[in-house]
Amino acid sequence: MARRTAFLLLVGAMAGGAQAREIPPPAYQVAAQRAGIPSTVLYAVALQESGFRLRGRLVPWPWTLNVAGKPQRYATRTEACAGLRQALNRTPAKRIDAGLGQINLGYHPQRYAQPCDLLDPYRNLAIAAEILREQHTPGDDWLLAIGRYHRPAGGAPAARYRLSVGQHLARLQSDLRLEITSGRSLP
Numbered sequence: 001m002a003r004r005t006a007f008l009l010l011v012g013a014m015a016g017g018a019q020a021r022e023i024p025p026p027a028y029q030v031a032a033q034r035a036g037i038p039s040t041v042l043y044a045v046a047l048q049e050s051g052f053r054l055r056g057r058l059v060p061w062p063w064t065l066n067v068a069g070k071p072q073r074y075a076t077r078t079e080a081c082a083g084l085r086q087a088l089n090r091t092p093a094k095r096i097d098a099g100l101g102q103i104n105l106g107y108h109p110q111r112y113a114q115p116c117d118l119l120d121p122y123r124n125l126a127i128a129a130e131i132l133r134e135q136h137t138p139g140d141d142w143l144l145a146i147g148r149y150h151r152p153a154g155g156a157p158a159a160r161y162r163l164s165v166g167q168h169l170a171r172l173q174s175d176l177r178l179e180i181t182s183g184r185s186l187p
Contacts, residue, residue: 022172027125035129041142042101042129044168045149048161049102049128062121066097081116088115101128143169 024032024043032039046060052073054061063080065072067087074080080098087096094106098118105115111127112118118127128149135152136145146165147158 024172027122031122031125031129034126035133037129037133037136038142040169040172041132041146042125044165044172045128045132045146046100046125047168048165049097050100060100062100062124063119064099064102066102067091068095077116077119080119084115084119099124101125101131103127103131 024039028043028046029039032042035042043060047058050060050062050064051058052061052064053059061073063074063077065074065080065083065087068091072083072087074083084096084098088105092106093109093115094104096105097103098105098115100121101124103111103118103124105112105118108127108131111130112123118124132142132145132149135148136142143162143166146169147154147162150161151158
């Protein structure tokens with residue numbers, strides 16, 4: 001057991017430290033399980049949508065807005081909600097995305113009661129997972145659903161998005177295989 005632990009620490013150090021062995025946090029696992037999708041798919045999408053570097057590590061940030069193509073990050077949910085209200089006063093809802101999964105306010109109004117509901121990380125993850133499940137056709141690769149998550153009509157934007165999220169997904173799936181073979185149980 002000690003050898004295996006030492007080996008995994010060595011592999012982790014060689015592959016880039018803390019980022020080398022990354023599995024989706026419990027909130028992603030729960031939301032994904034409830035929706036019937038792989039947690040790595042949900043986490044990879046969140047990394048793409050709201051990820052930013054924090055202490056050298058890419059992490060999804062729950063209080064992220066994208067207003068007309070410009071990302072905005074806030075320190076708290078309260079600040080993000082105020083920013084969202086301001087954005088809605090000057091920008092069409094279809095040009096505003098919010099939260100971990102960057103849910104578009106204009107295309108998904110049926111999924112929330114108030115715009116700031118999308119800044120609840122758990123609710124946002126549940127919605128993102130629902131959208132991914134709706135976009136997935138049984139038997140198809142999850143990357144196709146990921147592309148449709150970004151752009152249901154497909155085309156070049158969906159292909160570019162699939163490629164980018166696919167890089168996160170490949171890393172996560174590799175890390176998850178390493179985690180499973182290490183004998184550690186997943187949360």
